[in-house]
Amino acid sequence: xxxxxxIQLCGCSGCHISLLDLHDQLLDLIPNIExxxxxxxxxxxxxxxxxxxxxVEGGVRNEHDExxxxxxxxxxxxxxxxxxxxxYGGIPGLGNLYTKEDLLNTVxxxxxxxxxxxxxxxxxxxxxxxxxxSHVIKVDYILPGCPPCPNIIxxxxxxxxxxxxxxxxxxxVCDE
Ligand code: SF4
Numbered sequence: 001x002x003x004x005x006x007i008q009l010c011g012c013s014g015c016h017i018s019l020l021d022l023h024d025q026l027l028d029l030i031p032n033i034e035x036x037x038x039x040x041x042x043x044x045x046x047x048x049x050x051x052x053x054x055x056v057e058g059g060v061r062n063e064h065d066e067x068x069x070x071x072x073x074x075x076x077x078x079x080x081x082x083x084x085x086x087x088y089g090g091i092p093g094l095g096n097l098y099t100k101e102d103l104l105n106t107v108x109x110x111x112x113x114x115x116x117x118x119x120x121x122x123x124x125x126x127x128x129x130x131x132x133x134s135h136v137i138k139v140d141y142i143l144p145g146c147p148p149c150p151n152i153i154x155x156x157x158x159x160x161x162x163x164x165x166x167x168x169x170x171x172x173v174c175d176e
Contacts, residue, residue, distance in 0.1 A: 001032065001033065001034050002032060002033050002034070002052040002053060002161050003033075003034055003036045003048075003050060003051050003052045003053075004033045004034065004035045004036065004038075004051070004052065004053050004054070004055070005035075005036060005037040005038065005047065005048075005051040005053070005054040005055070005072065005075075005076060006035065006037065006038040006040065006041075006054070006055045006057070006082075007037070007038070007039060007040075007054070007055075007056055007057065007058075007068065007072065008039070008040055008057045008058050009056065009057065009058035009059060009060060009061065009065045009068070009069075009085075009086070009133070010058040010059045010060065010061035010062075010065065010085060010092045010130060011057040011058025011059070011083065011085040011086065011090070011092070012058075012085075012091075013040060013057070014083070014146070014147040015055075015057040015058075015082050015083035015085075015086075015147040015148060016040050016057060017147065018083075018145075018147035018148055018149065018150050018153060019055075019150065019153050021150045022150045022151075022153070022154055025150070025151075025154055028154060028158065029154060029157060029158065032158070032161050033157075033161070036048050036051060037051065037054075047068075047071050047072060047075055048075070049075050050075070051072075051075055051076040051077070052076070052077050052078065052161075053076070053077070053078045053080060053157070053160055053161070054072050054075075054076040054078070054079045054080065055080050055082040055143075056069070056072065056079060056080065056081060056082055056086050056133050057082045057083050057085065057086055058083075058085045058086055058090075058092070059085045059086060059088075059089045059090060059092055059093065059130045059131055059132055059133065060127055060130065060131040060132070060133060060135065060136055061092060061095075061126060061127060061130050062124035062125060062126050062127055063124045063125045063127065064124035065124075065127075065136075066127070066136050069133055069136045069137045070136070070137060072137070073137040073138065078140045078141070078160060079133075079137065079138070079139050079140055080139070080140065080141045080142070080143055080156075080160070081132065081133050081134060081139045081141070081142045081143065082143050082148070082153075083143065083144070083145060083146060083147050083148055084144055084145060084146040084147075085146070086132065086133045086142075087132055087133075087134075087142045087143070087144050088132050088144075089130045089131065089132050090146060091146070092130045093129075093130045095129075095130055096129045096130055099128075100126040100127075100128060103126070104118050104126070105118070141156070141160065141166060141168070142168065143156055143166075143168065144168070152168070152169065155167070156168065
């Protein structure tokens with residue numbers, strides 16, 4: 001049984017939801033996998049060793065994301081950029097039109113609570129830009145789409161688990 005890890009970095013959870021949108025077709029996957037790390041489902045403290053396939057949703061927006069990716073790479077045989085944000089930066093990449101200082105000032109100057117100061121403790125430092133995960137670690141496969149279509153996720157995962165090359169369409173129109 002393959003050990004699967006899943007994580008959300010700078011993304012919206014939509015890619016995870018697309019996987020859940022497989023509904024009863026999840027039964028095609030479940031007998032083959034054991035999800036051993038998935039903070040969106042549970043809250044494990046440590047990423048375990050020996051993960052077979054790690055699905056990374058979201059791009060890199062802060063230094064904590066970078067550290068997590070390095071650990072994921074070290075502990076995983078196959079890393080998949082899961083969705084457009086992880087593959088290319090995606091919608092959060094629009095933040096690259098501005099400096100991180102502009103982004104922080106905009107967010108906190110429109111805060112309606114009394115505490116309007118930009119937090120500077122226990123908050124990971126933002127990276128200068130939003131990056132695809134491949135700018136930080138080696139990525140084995142890219143599953144594009146915002147989010148990737150459920151069937152494409154299933155077919156790609158089954159292929160990877162069988163040791164085959166996943167067939168990733170060059171053009172995708174999601175009608176599900
Ligand atoms: Fe959300 Fe789309 Fe990014 Fe997935 S690729 S995390 S659905 S914005």
